[in-house]
Amino acid sequence: MSRVVSLILATLLCLIPLAHAKAEDAAQIDTPMVLLKGVPFEVTVTAALPDESSVFLQLNGQTFESRVTEQVATFSGLTADSDSIIRVTDTAGQQLVAKEVPAIAGWLSVVPAVLAVAMAMLLRNVILALFTALVFGGWLLYGLAPAGLFKSVLDSANVWAVQAVTDIEHMQVIVFCFLIGGMVGIVSKNGGTMGIARWMSGFIRTRKQTQASTSALGIAIFFDDYANSLIVGNTMKKISDTMRISREKLAFLVDSTAAPVSAVLLVTTWVGFQVGLIADGVEKIADYQENAYGIFLNCLAYTFYPMAAIAFVFMVALTGKDFGPMLAAERRAFHTGKTLSPGSSNGEEGSPEERELDPKPGVPLKAINAVVPMLVLIVATIIGMVYTGWYSPDRADDSLREIIGNADAFGSMMWGSTIACLAAFFMTLWQRLMTSEEITSAWFTGARSILLVIFVLSLAWSLSAVNDALHTSDYLILALGEKINPYMMPTLVFLLTAFMAFATGSSWGVWGIMMPMILPLAWAVMAFNGMTADESHMHIFYACVAAVLSGGLFGDHCSPLAESTLLSAMACGCDLIDHVRTQMPYALVIAGASSVLGTIPTGYGLPWWVAYPLVFGALYAVLAYFGKSAEEPWEQPAKAAATKAS
Structure with a gap:
């Protein structure tokens, strides 16, 4: 009996510290x-x-x-x-x-982002740069302890990547991108996208019409920049050769209506990516109520570079005028019939990417097979946004901006893309263009092309989470918040983002680094200057978001490392260096007009609807003053040199 009592007492004595521990753990x-x-x-x-x-x-x-x-x-x-x-x-x-x-030290919190940019510039590899920055950022979270380095390598996948892809909104973006990619695969294989190009080619009679049709087709195939470049370039190549349009000019028209169009239209793979990054940045701003898609819609008014790039394409196409290296290329093509520059490394052979998008042999090229799924995608998404926005508990009034601003954008885009995929599937199956197995294979071919995008996106989200844990924005706010001129901040953001995108060749990677950091910084700068309580200053915040998007596009547009630049040159059969050399002066002129007459004055309060006519007018004036028609009489350089020698 005494042993039992002793055992009970010993057990109670052992439970006393446990009870205390549980009280403390509570x-x-x-x-x-x-x-x-x-x-x-x-x-x-x-x-x-x-x-x-x-x-x-x-x-x-x-x-x-x-x-x-x-x-x-x-x-x-x-x-x-x-x-x-x-x-x-x-x-x-x-x-x-x-x-x-x-x-x-506070400055160490900025190192992961700087490291990502520096490595991407040196190694020309955004994925490796983002991963290295992610590991180093994780190591900082362990206080740079020696054992923490090994733990941070493991955390990069087990913690940060898992958190990034399991977030409900992030997963919606991933699924949306896969669905859009799959739909592109189906409508490419069933001849739909090629049918659009074939239908438009029936209206072409002159060089100007050829260029305008190429530009219009670039806008029509808006849902993905890769599909845009490959389809439009390969479709219009023979037509432009017949009209004696240089391959450099064709590559410019294709490249300038690929990424800029995909970046600003409301339902594309790019928009899902951008909205996801904006959402990450907004989460770091306390008590900010506007949703990410609403911010994206508001920032479109200040995306001067992509809008001006699209407008300039049509100015060049409809006037038939060029300047700089592009004029020399056009003169060569028109007067000699040599659409390729001498010694070009590109031939007429199709690329692997082009062959993957080739229609199935024997299928009729019907534009309706692509038009219907695209319209279904747009209409279904808009209906979904109106429906979810109308029944949103946060809707304050019945205005369209309020409805769209409170809509479930991710859910609506997933509804639209799902229905569009089904429309493409059943249209193809009903016409017996492909078997169900072939349609499924085409869907996976298209979805597979999105894998790189998803991987970069996941790493960008992971690095954003690490920067958040490091409170990088808090340090930047403390260090820079009182020193930045809020009215010039959109311009500074544009220049910085443009440089980073040009050096790395990846607008997506730069957006992933910049957007989650710039949004809270911009808001803090406005707060330091007492601007957050006054809606009349919200244009600065939206302009900063637009500056990140525009700067990434400009840098990506000019960089020979950019995938869109490479694809455009390849699809058009143009030498890459020739494409960059002839396109860069145009891009610099567009960026200069957009900054001087758009971003800077709107930062100081000029209404955006006043700035756009100024930007477009300046571009037209430059083209009218410096531009010349390639069809005007021209003395070839070789003949001119021979004349002088004689």
Whole structure:
């Protein structure tokens, strides 16, 4: 009997520290994973304590008090200059919870983003750059401890990548991109997209009509820039050769109606990517209510570069005028019939990407097989947005902007793309153009082309999460918030993003780095200047978002490393260097007019609807003054040299 009593007493004695531990564990503390020295941070404590009771936080010899509200106490404005143990006690002095948090210098929080850009510039590999930056950022979260480096490598996949792709909105973007890619595969294989091009070619009679038709076709095939470049380039190549249009000119028309169109229209693979990044940036802004798609719609008014690029394409096509290296290429083609430059490395053979998009042999090329799925995609998405926006609990009035702004954009785009895929599938099957197995294979071929996009997107989301955990934006706000002129910030953002995209050749990778950082920084700069409470200054915020998008497009547009540039040159059978050399002067003129007459004055308050006529007018004036028609009499350089020698 005594042994039983002794056993019970021993058990109770063992349970006493466990009970104490459970009481302490009942309190939870939420702190940053790592502290930035000198940068304010916040600590939240959750404990089963009565409302209005006090809890005390001890940090580096200082004690802070906070009141409990609904079992939550918040401590704000804390700072630390070294690794710290944060202890929380109740009024009786009993410790509720404690946590040790490492501290690093604030400037280190910017290193992952800078590292990503620098490595991408040096190695010309955005994926490797993003992964390396992700690992280093994870190592910073462990306070640069030696063992933390190995843990951060494992966390890159097990923690950050998993969190990125399992987020509901991120997964919706991924599925949407796969669905759009699959639909592109079906309508390419069943002859639909080629049917659009064939139908339009029946109206072409002159060089100007050829160029205008190429530009219009580039806008018609808006849903994906890769499909745009490959389909339009390969379709119009023989027609433009017949009309003695240089391959350089064809590549410019294709390239300038691929990425810019895909970036600004409302239902494309690009929009899903952009909205996802905007959503990541907005999450870092406290008490900001507008959803990501609403911000995207508002920023379109300030995307001067892509809008001006599209307008300039039609100016060049309809006037028949060119200047600079493009004029020389056009004169060569028109007067000698040599559409390719001497010694061009490109021939007439089709590329692997082109062959993958070739229609199935023997299928009729009917435009309706592509037009119907595209219209279904657009109409179904718009209906979904109106429906979800109308029944949104956050809708304040019946205005279209309010309805669209509160719509479930991701869900609506998924509805539209799903229905569009089904429309393409059943139209193809009903006409017996392909078997169900062939249609499925075509869908997977199209979806497979999106894998690289998804991988870059996942890494960008992961790096964004690491930057968030490092409180990078908090450091930038503290360091730069009071020093940046808010009216010039959109222009500075455009120039920085353009340089990064040109150096790396990837607008998507640069957007993934910049967008989640620029949005909270722009908002903080406005807050420092007392602008966030006045809606009349919201144009600065929207212009900064637009500047990231526009800068990425411009840099990507001019870079020989950019996939869209490579695909456009390849599809048109144009030498890559010739394409870059002839297109870059046009892109620089467009970017200059967009910045000087668009981004800068609208930053200072000029209405966007006044800026656009100024930008377009300046571009037309440059073309009218410096441009000449290739059809005008021209003395070939070789003949001119012989004449001078004689």
